[in-house]
Every structure is written in structure tokens, then in C-alpha cells.
Amino acid sequence: MFELNAQSIAFILFALFSLGGALGVVTTRNLIHATLYLILSLFGAAGFFVLLSAPFMAAVQVLVYIGAIAILIVFAVMLTRSMTRLSDIYNSQWLLSAIVAGLLFVLLLVGVILPVWGVNGTQAGREVSSIVTTTVDLGKALVDQNQYVLPFEVASLLLTAAMIGAIVVARDDKE
Amino acid sequence: MVPLWMFLAVAAGVFCIGAYGVLSRRNAVAILMGVELMLNAVNINLIAFWRYVEPLNMAGQAFAAFVFVIAAAEAAVGLAIIISVYRSRRSVIVEDVDMLKW
Numbered sequence: 001m002f003e004l005n006a007q008s009i010a011f012i013l014f015a016l017f018s019l020g021g022a023l024g025v026v027t028t029r030n031l032i033h034a035t036l037y038l039i040l041s042l043f044g045a046a047g048f049f050v051l052l053s054a055p056f057m058a059a060v061q062v063l064v065y066i067g068a069i070a071i072l073i074v075f076a077v078m079l080t081r082s083m084t085r086l087s088d089i090y091n092s093q094w095l096l097s098a099i100v101a102g103l104l105f106v107l108l109l110v111g112v113i114l115p116v117w118g119v120n121g122t123q124a125g126r127e128v129s130s131i132v133t134t135t136v137d138l139g140k141a142l143v144d145q146n147q148y149v150l151p152f153e154v155a156s157l158l159l160t161a162a163m164i165g166a167i168v169v170a171r172d173d174k175e
Numbered sequence: 176m177v178p179l180w181m182f183l184a185v186a187a188g189v190f191c192i193g194a195y196g197v198l199s200r201r202n203a204v205a206i207l208m209g210v211e212l213m214l215n216a217v218n219i220n221l222i223a224f225w226r227y228v229e230p231l232n233m234a235g236q237a238f239a240a241f242v243f244v245i246a247a248a249e250a251a252v253g254l255a256i257i258i259s260v261y262r263s264r265r266s267v268i269v270e271d272v273d274m275l276k277w
Contacts, residue, residue, distance in 0.1 A: 007176065007177060008177055011177045011181065015181075015185045018185055018188075018189050018219075019185065019188050019189065019192070022188070022189045022192040022193060022196075022212050023192060025192075025193075025196060025205075025208050025209070025212060026192055026193075026195055026196035026199070026200065026205075026209065031202065031204060031205060034205060034208060035208070038208050038211065038212070041189065041212060041215065042211075042215060045189075045215050045218065045219050048182065048185075048219050048222070048223075049219075049222055051177070052182070052222050052223055052225075052226040053226055053230070054222050054225070054226065054236055054239075056236070057218075057222055057236060057239055057240070060240065060243055061218075061243075064243055064247055065211070065215070065243070065246070065247075068247060069211060069246065069247055069250045072250060072251065072254055073204060073207065073208060073211075073250070073254065075254075076204050076207075076254040076257055076258060077204050079258055079261070080203075080204060080257060080258060080261040080267045082202075082266065082267065082268070087201065087268065088201065089200060089201060089202070089205070090199045090200065090201065091199060091200070091201045091270060093198070093199065094198075094199035097194075097195050097198035097199040098195055098199065100194075100195075100198070101191040101192070101194050101195035101198070102191070104191050104194065105187055105188060105190075105191040108187040108190075108191075109184055109187060113180050113183045113184055113187065114180060117178070117179045117180040117183060118180050119178075121180075126227075126228075128176055128226075128227055129230050129231070131230065131231065132226065132230040132231075133230060133231055133232075133233055133236075137233055138233055138236050138237065138240075141233035141237055142237060142240070147233065147237075148233070148237045151237070151241055155241055155244040155245075158244065158245070158248055159244060159247070159248055161248075162247075162248035162249075162251050162252050163251065165252050165255070166251040166252050166254075166255035167255075169252070169255040169256055169259050170254075170255035170256075170258045170259055172262065
């Protein structure tokens with residue numbers, strides 16, 4: 001079932017990046033370190049996209065998530081430095097949150113993922129097709145009038161509105 | 176090929192770690208980082224399902240592309256709000272922003 005070829009080694013490496021980066025984000029006190037761990041986790045996800053034959057998604061992940069959102073978070077961390085460094089990083093309900101998150105993960109794994117797509121699941125015998133659509137097909141689908149041109153245009157409107165809103169909200173109006 | 180449930184398990188793990196970060200951190204920027212982790216996990220799930228279940232239909236990749244767009248817009252507006260709150264309250268600890276409490 002799980003043979004040790006280059007693809008599975010790459011999967012294990014990217015899974016370590018994703019999960020290790022995510023754990024680093026929620027446990028470190030220094031927020032710049034947390035942002036660097038977030039970049040590591042996002043890079044692991046970009047590796048997953050390459051393994052899943054979606055190279056355009058991998059490139060967009062690196063350019064947009066790492067290159068724009070993570071850099072924006074670094075800016076926000078530097079602009080909102082707190083004066084005291086001795087405050088706790090967790091609030092009073094951290095133990096309950098940890099229990100809830102752990103229960104959610106176990107529930108997802110045992111209740112949803114393994115019964116349906118696991119080794120003995122109901123969809124276990126499904127063949128994985130080796131014919132995939134390419135970036136050209138994604139580009140055509142995003143501007144095809146019968147497919148996704150309307151969400152595409154609405155998404156660009158959303159980005160314009162978000163940009164204007166962010167500028168207006170963060171503007172310093174002392175002058 | 177790596178079986179599908181391993182991709183789904185990693186995505187579920189990242190999602191639950193992000194949920195723990197959102198629920199338990201005090202700093203607003205750290206909460207936003209947890210939200211970005213959760214959206215990232217959703218994207219991994221979408222692309223994994225696209226590849227393994229229906230690779231000829233572009234719906235999976237288009238959905239993931241729109242999740243990217245919404246995550247970027249939400250991160251920009253959320254960070255603008257955090258900066259504005261910091262400017263008026265000098266603190267980004269979410270427990271200190273309690274002016275609407277009765």
C-alpha cells in the first residue's frame with residue numbers, strides 16, 4: 001500500500017513542513033517567529049499542490065500566500081508591537097480549546113476520513129485516473145461563459161472592495 | 176501514489192492546529208495566522224479531492240483559486256482593522272477590546 005519511492009518521501013517531507021510549521025505558529029511567543037513558521041507551513045502546502053498535479057496552484061500559493069499575505073502579517077506584527085513582553089500568549093480557555101481541537105481531529109479521522117477513503121473504506125477500490133486537466137484548462141474555465149467567468153469577475157470586485165476598505169480603515173485621519 | 180486519506184489527514188491536522196490557535200491565543204495577529212492556517216488546510220483538501228476523485232472537472236481548482244482570493248481579501252481587511260484598533264487602544268490583546276461589553 002505505501003511503497004517508499006520519491007513521491008512518498010516528498011509527501012512525508014511536505015507533511016512535516018505543514019504540520020511542524022502549524023505547531024510552531026500556535027506555540028511560539030515571538031510573533032515574527034510565528035510568521036516564519038507560517039511561511040514554512042504554507043510552503044509545505046505548496047509542495048502538496050505540486051504532488052497533486054496542480055502546479056499553478058503551487059505557484060499562486062507561493063506568490064499570494066507567502067509573498068503577499070505573510071509579508072502583510074509581518075508588517076502588521078511590526079506595526080503593533082506591544083509594550084509589555086511578559087504577557088501570556090494563551091488565554092484562560094487554552095486547555096478546553098486544546099481538548100476540543102484534539103477531539104475534532106480524532107472525530108474527523110476516525111469518523112469521516114478513514115471509513116470512507118481509508119484502506120477498508122467504502123471508496124477504497126477507486127482507481128486514480130492519470131489523465132488530469134492542465135493550467136490551460138483552468139485558464140479556459142475561468143473565462144468560459146458556461147463555467148466560472150461570473151465568480152471570476154465577482155472575485156476581482158471583491159478584491160477591489162477589500163483594498164479600498166483596508167485603505168480607509170487603516171488610514172491615519174489625524175490630519 | 177500516496178493514498179487520498181493521508182492528504183486528508185494532514186489537512187485535518189493543520190485545520191485543527193489552526194482552530195486551536197484561533198481559540199487560545201490572545202494576540203489578534205496570532206489569531207489571524209490561525210485563520211490563514213485553516214484556509215490553507217481547506218485548500219489542500221480541495222485540491223486533493225480534485226486530483227483523486229474528479230481530475231477532469233475544473234471545479235476543484237477553480238474553488239481553490241477563489242478560496243485564495245477570499246483569504247487574501249480577508250487578511251488585508253482584518254489586518255487593517257487590527258492596526259486601526261492598535262492606533263486607538265494601544266493594544267492588540269483581544270481581551271482588552273471590550274468596550275461593547277455590558
